[in-house]
Amino acid sequence: MNTAVKERPDRLVLDQTAIDAAASKDLDEGAVTPSYGPWRDDIVKLLNDALATELVCVLRYKRHYFTANGEASPAIADEFLVHANEESAHADKIAERIVQLGGEPDFSPKTLLDRSHAEYDESMDLQAMVRANLVAERIAVETYRQMIALIGDKDPTTRRMLEEILTDEEEHADELRDWLGH
Template sequence: MKKTTTEAPERLQLDEAAIEAARQDIGDGAVTPGYGPWRDDIVRLLNDALATELVCVLRYKRHHFTAKGLASPAIADEFMVHANEEAAHADRLAERIVQLGGEPDFCPDGLSERSHAGYDESAELKAMVKSNLVAERVAVETYRQMIQLVGDKDPTTRRLLEEILNDEEEHADELADLLEQR
């Protein structure tokens, strides 16, 4: 019988040097040195997502107030629900940016350039639904990519992005259903 030797598995241990570093610079709040060199990149990604959410709020509100036709009251109501949910996403993103020691960029100058989704001035209901569906699909893809980029570098931000992604997927499904009904 062959005798095998197994090495003891590596023990799970906390990084005491990182814990000691966390005792320093307490003015940084929740941002500890463990955030490493990615904090600024994460804040930039979040500010771009913030711009996207704000543009989506504006597009949905415009569509809510300008929708016309027999089916428009129900669809317009859905547009307002989505606008409010996108505004809540923007608030959560801004809050996280501040937690990371950054500044949320609400400046209207350049908002549309930073946004991943476009603004839309469609006047026809079906075109409005389609425009919003395209924007939601873009949001789904950008949040998916951001989640991959952030990975384990910032678990709190990753969870936030995953929660928002879930909402965006629901929005896309709802809009796809509305488009099929038209």
């Protein structure tokens, strides 16, 4: 049970003493209070790996945007660019959250692919591009689902952010599935 909440049979009451103690301790930690406990470093690691994944996805979508050929390519290429920009926005949100948690976002190109859950792709065929992006989106969906389950109530703010990103990733996967066969 969270020490800041006192459960009584007739009502829920906050523990003001615990709130005051958490608020006044380690002020240099900003929003990160002691209730984050031992999980903060693990969450920052998970987020840095997600950041790497999003950055690799941005690069893959950008490459596909610029190299897509074929009859259906203009419309699909335009959507690749939309997806690239949305993945970039995800990366920004994740990096911001890492900083809020007192961590450092890892943008190092040297380790980007090693830390990413998804692969980079150099396909030249439009359908192969769509397929590669669909696989990457499905990887993202599964990765975010697992992260959400792992984090649970340990960090509700991060969990909600990941749930929002997951919604976008599921929409991307549905769009890509619809483009297969065009």
